[in-house]
Amino acid sequence: MPQIARMLPVLLLSVAALGCRSTGESVATPATTAPAASTAAMAPAAPARPASTTTTTPEPGWWQGRVFYEIFVRSFADSTTGPLAGDGIGDLQGLIDRLDYLNDGDPATTSDLGITGIWLMPTSPSPSYHGYDVTDYYGINPQYGTMEDFRRFLAEAHRRGIRVVTDLVLNHSSSQHPWFEAALRGDPAYRDWYIFVPPDRVPTTRGPWNQQVWQEKNGQHYYGIFWSGMPDLNYRTPAVTAEAYRIAEFWLGDVGVDGFRLDAIRHLIEDGDVMNDTPETIAWLRDFQAHVKHVAPGAMIVGEVWTSTETVSEYLRADALDLAFEFDLAGAILDAAKSGTATKLAYTLENVAASYPEGRYATLITNHDQNRVASELGEEPRRLKLAATLLLTAPGVPFLYYGEEIGQIGAKPDEMIRNPMPWTGGRNGGFTAAAAPWEPLQPGQERRNVAAQEADPGSLLNHYRRLIRLRQSEPALARGTIRVLDTGRDDVLAYERTAGDRRLVVMANLSASEIRGFRLPGATGGYSAELTGAGAASPSGAVTLAPLGAYVFVQDDR
Numbered sequence: 001m002p003q004i005a006r007m008l009p010v011l012l013l014s015v016a017a018l019g020c021r022s023t024g025e026s027v028a029t030p031a032t033t034a035p036a037a038s039t040a041a042m043a044p045a046a047p048a049r050p051a052s053t054t055t056t057t058p059e060p061g062w063w064q065g066r067v068f069y070e071i072f073v074r075s076f077a078d079s080t081t082g083p084l085a086g087d088g089i090g091d092l093q094g095l096i097d098r099l100d101y102l103n104d105g106d107p108a109t110t111s112d113l114g115i116t117g118i119w120l121m122p123t124s125p126s127p128s129y130h131g132y133d134v135t136d137y138y139g140i141n142p143q144y145g146t147m148e149d150f151r152r153f154l155a156e157a158h159r160r161g162i163r164v165v166t167d168l169v170l171n172h173s174s175s176q177h178p179w180f181e182a183a184l185r186g187d188p189a190y191r192d193w194y195i196f197v198p199p200d201r202v203p204t205t206r207g208p209w210n211q212q213v214w215q216e217k218n219g220q221h222y223y224g225i226f227w228s229g230m231p232d233l234n235y236r237t238p239a240v241t242a243e244a245y246r247i248a249e250f251w252l253g254d255v256g257v258d259g260f261r262l263d264a265i266r267h268l269i270e271d272g273d274v275m276n277d278t279p280e281t282i283a284w285l286r287d288f289q290a291h292v293k294h295v296a297p298g299a300m301i302v303g304e305v306w307t308s309t310e311t312v313s314e315y316l317r318a319d320a321l322d323l324a325f326e327f328d329l330a331g332a333i334l335d336a337a338k339s340g341t342a343t344k345l346a347y348t349l350e351n352v353a354a355s356y357p358e359g360r361y362a363t364l365i366t367n368h369d370q371n372r373v374a375s376e377l378g379e380e381p382r383r384l385k386l387a388a389t390l391l392l393t394a395p396g397v398p399f400l401y402y403g404e405e406i407g408q409i410g411a412k413p414d415e416m417i418r419n420p421m422p423w424t425g426g427r428n429g430g431f432t433a434a435a436a437p438w439e440p441l442q443p444g445q446e447r448r449n450v451a452a453q454e455a456d457p458g459s460l461l462n463h464y465r466r467l468i469r470l471r472q473s474e475p476a477l478a479r480g481t482i483r484v485l486d487t488g489r490d491d492v493l494a495y496e497r498t499a500g501d502r503r504l505v506v507m508a509n510l511s512a513s514e515i516r517g518f519r520l521p522g523a524t525g526g527y528s529a530e531l532t533g534a535g536a537a538s539p540s541g542a543v544t545l546a547p548l549g550a551y552v553f554v555q556d557d558r
């Protein structure tokens with residue numbers, strides 16, 4: 001139904017909120033500034049704790065140097081108190097209760113993961129477990145909580161220095177959305193919000209992965225690139241664009257999220273049989289981004305444009321997105337950790353860095369649409385640590401997928417890569433007090449869980465903690481330039497990360513054999529320190545690389 005009634009208060013609120021917020025913040029520097037009045041008013045009384053950041057509107061570009069964590073609320077934590085406790089379904093209260101695990105807000109403690117950004121998968125009402133077919137863009141899925149719970153989550157994240165971007169699914173709605181139901185009835189106000197064709201003129205064209213894209217319901221035929229339950233919205237209708245703007249204004253201005261992850265955005269506007277990456281889509285996104293920046297200058301937009309570097313980077317060169325996920329690089333990191341050969345990753349690192357303006361890409365190993373990295377690498381702990389080190393020492397803005405840091409396993413179908421998080425070795429992994437969680441846990445949670453890995457200094461979890469902290473304390477890793485170095489052999493990858501006069505050399509032994517006395521061809525000088533704790537300083541520049549070991553050396557320029 002039209003959201004016009006909501007529009008005016010939203011606009012007024014967003015103007016008011018912007019007017020009373022100040023700018024300026026830092027990831028690393030503790031701040032004592034009081035929260036802005038607009039946020040404080042909606043936040044519950046908080047226990048005293050050191051604040052690592054303010055809740056003011058962030059400066060544009062704040063995302064460079066942060067580490068993000070992708071969360072599926074349904075599978076993260078079921079609450080233990082309140083109306084949604086113990087029903088087997090993760091919820092916002094459960095997430096709030098686990099925020100200290102992600103970042104306790106105190107830079108002095110190292111017993112947290114240390115991430116500084118969250119990408120929240122969809123939390124709006126939806127008939128599907130995953131939420132990517134939305135029935136109310138202004139609401140919260142009642143299984144997850146209320147809008148008040150969402151605001152509380154946001155305030156609790158902000159208080160810990162964590163910025164939050166939410167999934168925004170613009171390409172399509174649910175077929176159960178009132179807009180589509182009205183369109184299906186022939187309501188002239190909504191008919192053009194979707195793409196219908198007469199029964200005798202249904203195209204036979206199939207989609208980019210050879211799927212059916214022309215769907216049928218009640219004898220009517222409409223376009224839906226993913227499936228019949230997800231009819232594509234028609235962005236050639238101005239009212240649809242106006243509605244997308246209102247949705248963005250609501251979440252940014254009224255609710256106060258820090259930006260969006262745009263789902264499946266390369267499919268936004270079709271041109272005949274062309275269903276991907278049309279000039280109209282890129283132009284629409286440029287306008288959308290400009291509008292978002294007008295409403296909230298510090299908002300971040302990261303797009304899912306799941307294709308080659310060459311095409312994804314077009315969006316960035318057109319300034320249609322702040323960031324886009326780099327799937328070629330993700331595949332190359334996985335391939336290097338799996339195959340033991342450096343050529344592909346060496347090429348990809350350089351090609352990606354050269355293709356995007358200003359390091360504006362988001363990095364990952366795998367996400368909620370891909371087999372989990374631990375399953376891809378056969379749960380080999382050294383390969384998992386290697387992949388993590390490569391991700392967290394490369395340029396770009398890294399995104400972890402929840403559970404990746406403890407080596408959670410999972411291979412398709414989709415439900416099996418989105419299972420509940422194992423927190424303990426107890427019943428249901430401590431995820432829920434219910435007899436049965438919404439989806440069973442992966443086998444092995446007795447040994448593969450947060451509590452067990454917290455207690456083990458050599459665990460994957462503690463490796464991620466160290467690397468995340470290292471990245472965010474070293475501008476050369478977080479924001480520096482990259483130069484891939486010639487190693488003279490295909491089983492060793494090396495690259496230099498530089499910021500100012502700080503030069504770091506990352507070296508990775510991709511083979512399962514120790515390499516002694518390794519020296520970069522043509523290198524002069526040695527290394528004054530090694531920063532991961534896995535290696536040693538080497539004044540001579542000759543180093544020992546353990547099997548599948550990866551290191552960050554400080555170049556000694558004396």
Ligand SMILES: [Ca+2]
Pocket residue numbers: 078079084085086087088089090091143
């Ligand atoms: Ca629950």
Ligand SMILES: [Ca+2]
Pocket residue numbers: 103104105106107108109110111112
């Ligand atoms: Ca901490």
Ligand SMILES: [Ca+2]
Pocket residue numbers: 171225232233267268269270
């Ligand atoms: Ca579309």
